Amino acid sequence: xxxxxxxxxxxxxxxxxxxxxxxxxxxxxxxxxxxxxxxxxxxxxxxxxxxxxxxxxxxxxxxxxxxxxxxxxxxxxxxxxxxxxxxxxxxxxxxxxxxxxxxxxxxxxxxxxxxxxxxxxxxxxxxxxxxxxxxxxxxxxxxxxxxxxxxxxxxxxxxxxxxxxxxxxxxxxxxxxxxxxxxxxxxxxxxxxxxxxxxxxxxxxxxxxxxxxxxxxxxxxxxxxxxxxxxxxxxxxxxxxxxxxxxxxxxxxxxxxxxxxxxxxxxxxxxxxxxxxxxxxxxxxx
Amino acid sequence: xxxxxxxxxxxxxxxxxxxxxxxxxxxxxxxxxxxxxxxxxxxxxxxxxxxxxxxxxxxxxxxxxxxxxxxxxxxxxxxxxxxxxxxxxxxxxxxxxxxxxxxxxxxxxxxxxxxxxxxxxxxxxxxxxxxxxxxxxxxxxxxxxxxxxxxxxxxxxxxxxxxxxxxxxxxxxxxxxxxxxxxxxxxxxxxxxxxxxxxxxxxxxxxxxxxxxxxxxxxxxxxxxxxxxxxxxxxxxxxxxxxxxxxxxxxxxxxxxxxxxxxxxxxxxxxxxxxxxxxxxxxxxxxxxxxxxxxxxxxxxxxxxxxxxxxxxxxxxxxxxxxxxxxxxxxxxxxxxxxxxxxxxxxxxxxxxxxxxxxxxxxxxxxxxxxxxxxxxxxxxxxxxxxxxxxxxxxxxxxxxxxxxxxxxxxxxxxxxxxxxxxxxx
Numbered sequence: 001x002x003x004x005x006x007x008x009x010x011x012x013x014x015x016x017x018x019x020x021x022x023x024x025x026x027x028x029x030x031x032x033x034x035x036x037x038x039x040x041x042x043x044x045x046x047x048x049x050x051x052x053x054x055x056x057x058x059x060x061x062x063x064x065x066x067x068x069x070x071x072x073x074x075x076x077x078x079x080x081x082x083x084x085x086x087x088x089x090x091x092x093x094x095x096x097x098x099x100x101x102x103x104x105x106x107x108x109x110x111x112x113x114x115x116x117x118x119x120x121x122x123x124x125x126x127x128x129x130x131x132x133x134x135x136x137x138x139x140x141x142x143x144x145x146x147x148x149x150x151x152x153x154x155x156x157x158x159x160x161x162x163x164x165x166x167x168x169x170x171x172x173x174x175x176x177x178x179x180x181x182x183x184x185x186x187x188x189x190x191x192x193x194x195x196x197x198x199x200x201x202x203x204x205x206x207x208x209x210x211x212x213x214x215x216x217x218x219x220x221x222x223x224x225x226x227x228x229x230x231x232x233x234x235x236x237x238x239x240x241x242x243x244x245x246x247x248x249x250x251x252x253x254x255x256x257x258x259x260x261x262x263x264x265x266x267x268x269x270x271x272x273x274x275x276x277x278x279x280x281x282x283x284x285x286x
Numbered sequence: 287x288x289x290x291x292x293x294x295x296x297x298x299x300x301x302x303x304x305x306x307x308x309x310x311x312x313x314x315x316x317x318x319x320x321x322x323x324x325x326x327x328x329x330x331x332x333x334x335x336x337x338x339x340x341x342x343x344x345x346x347x348x349x350x351x352x353x354x355x356x357x358x359x360x361x362x363x364x365x366x367x368x369x370x371x372x373x374x375x376x377x378x379x380x381x382x383x384x385x386x387x388x389x390x391x392x393x394x395x396x397x398x399x400x401x402x403x404x405x406x407x408x409x410x411x412x413x414x415x416x417x418x419x420x421x422x423x424x425x426x427x428x429x430x431x432x433x434x435x436x437x438x439x440x441x442x443x444x445x446x447x448x449x450x451x452x453x454x455x456x457x458x459x460x461x462x463x464x465x466x467x468x469x470x471x472x473x474x475x476x477x478x479x480x481x482x483x484x485x486x487x488x489x490x491x492x493x494x495x496x497x498x499x500x501x502x503x504x505x506x507x508x509x510x511x512x513x514x515x516x517x518x519x520x521x522x523x524x525x526x527x528x529x530x531x532x533x534x535x536x537x538x539x540x541x542x543x544x545x546x547x548x549x550x551x552x553x554x555x556x557x558x559x560x561x562x563x564x565x566x567x568x569x570x571x572x573x574x575x576x577x578x579x580x581x582x583x584x585x586x587x588x589x590x591x592x593x594x595x596x597x598x599x600x601x602x603x604x605x606x607x608x609x610x611x612x613x614x615x616x617x618x619x620x621x622x623x624x625x626x627x628x629x630x631x632x633x634x635x636x637x638x639x640x641x642x643x644x645x646x647x648x649x650x651x652x653x654x655x656x657x658x659x660x661x662x663x664x665x666x667x668x669x670x671x672x673x674x675x676x677x678x679x680x681x682x683x684x685x686x687x688x689x690x691x692x693x694x695x696x697x698x699x700x701x702x703x704x705x706x707x708x709x710x711x712x
Contacts, residue, residue, distance in 0.1 A: 010514045010515050010518045014514060116340045118338060120542065136547075138547075142514065211543050213535045216337065217336055217340065220337065256504055256519045260502075261505070
């Protein structure tokens with residue numbers, strides 16, 4: 001029983017990390033209607049910047065994470081204002097192609113700047129400890145990720161449900177033309193939402209870099225998982241992404257413990273099962 | 287025409303002729319023309335050059351580049367200059383096959399080199415037969431490449447220069463006398479290579495230690511970002527030792543996440559099969575320096591830059607480090623050696639035809655930076671020893687090394703023909 005409980009805790013920490021990496025993708029799709037292929041690349045960039053600031057320049061880890069969020073959010077602003085906004089009136093295919101183009105550019109850019117070998121900084125001291133849980137040492141790092149995941153979930157709920165800006169975002173997401181007609185500056189909303197999504201991608205990369213080396217292509221590994229979560233939750237649905245992350249994180253952890261032979265298929269079996277029952281995703285809007 | 291004009295005109299003509307002569311390259315005295323009937327010898331090279339395993343493809347390219355530069359500086363192979371085209375196989379069989387076809391049919395490669403992934407290698411086998419080009423495999427480890435495709439199915443165009451997966455199971459020899467290590471588990475790469483390592487390791491360990499138990503396994507596919515669940519699943523079985531096969535960046539991820547779960551306070555041994563690879567040693571440098579693995583991390587590789595302590599190896603490492611500002615990985619050394627092996631075979635038979643080159647390989651024993659490699663004709667596998675040991679910091683090197691080395695005779699841990707089947711079930 002202790003082993004099951006411990007594995008469940010591991011699953012929860014995995015779930016919260018999956019939530020961190022999928023929240024930004026979900027928000028951008030939910031408001032802008034853009035499936036941002038470059039989300040994984042922004043995650044990768046967040047990891048590299050945090051590695052550089054903390055591992056090479058010696059900044060405190062928190063400052064390195066903050067810098068990573070700021071730089072990637074600024075890049076998000078450039079991507080949205082400089083490129084994406086010209087394509088909103090066109091077919092979705094153009095947006096997909098553009099974000100795919102960003103993937104190619106950013107992947108080569110990191111190779112030019114950081115080279116092709118993966119990079120990993122030392123683990124921050126305050127995360128390098130364990131606490132006893134169910135008779136075994138449980139990493140403080142995993143608890144930290146769980147706490148951050150919950151904070152992000154609560155924070156996003158407060159922002160979107162309880163702030164004036166959040167109301168404007170929801171109005172824009174519901175009906176962009178009507179929102180513009182009643183005086184909401186929708187271009188600024190779009191830019192702000194894209195920056196928020198980019199910052200969340202960077203947060204996942206930056207917080208992950210002490211335990212997952214930054215490398216070209218790490219974004220590809222991440223984007224597959226993020227897409228699975230958003231599809232399960234219902235494209236553009238934040239509560240759905242949160243529940244989808246819990247489902248994938250906890251169930252796949254138990255799958256690894258109890259059915260290791262089927263590891264390769266587990267995530268996709270869960271996705272297939274959900275889509276068979278609810279093809280639009282768990283919490284999709286009607 | 288006046289005399290002055292004639293003289294001036296003659297002068298201009300002579301000057302132009304002289305300029306033309308200077309511009310047109312002429313063979314310098316004594317330089318032989320290519321004696322193989324081709325303008326130059328073209329080598330097609332491919333490896334993983336993108337994603338978390340990208341360093342291996344890059345090292346393959348670097349090893350090939352160094353060999354080609356050295357051989358060309360010394361006059362080429364039978365007067366033939368070497369050229370290379372490198373392609374990224376993206377760790378995908380379909381891409382590897384497409385690249386091989388391009389390299390042979392479009393680029394005109396006379397020989398092929400490389401391939402990191404066993405999956406890509408197995409896909410290439412039949413294509414090499416169709417294209418009738420020898421590929422010297424320089425990383426892909428599955429035993430099936432040589433045991434099945436060569437020895438059983440007769441695809442003669444496959445030659446492997448790197449040690450196969452037999453090397454990963456050397457752990458059985460390294461730990462067979464450790465009486466405190468009885469319960470083994472694996473965190474395996476969830477594909478052919480991982481299954482083969484676990485199968486070979488268990489097969490060999492059972493022979494030495496009937497008392498050993500194999501208590502658990504967790505399998506992680508390529509691009510796993512989080513091994514926490516795999517580590518905790520395996521630790522739930524209370525193993526004394528773990529043998530792990532995720533490689534490259536995934537090995538570093540796995541080790542870092544294992545440290546966080548306090549694994550090294552609980553187990554006696556962790557054997558990271560390809561932990562002696564340069565990129566992995568670079569990634570765990572700080573953790574080794576701080577002794578976070580408690581002296582319990584062991585590894586091997588397909589070549590270790592710090593062994594053997596021969597003049598040839600020291601010189602190779604030194605030239606490589608000067609040329610590329612990196613230590614050579616095993617994929618670099620093997621590719622480098624593969625090109626020199628090609629040189630030796632082609633010079634012996636004075637031909638680049640497949641059957642003649644294969645004849646030229648028969649009976650070959652050649653000294654390389656990794657030591658003496660001996661060709662085994664039955665399955666086209668080069669045999670050589672690579673030791674295993676403990677990962678330690680050494681002030682003589684910029685990165686940790688595999689030290690306290692134990693060398694085993696390949697006769698003891700290689701599989702030998704006639705080959706029997708191996709159960710690869712998880």
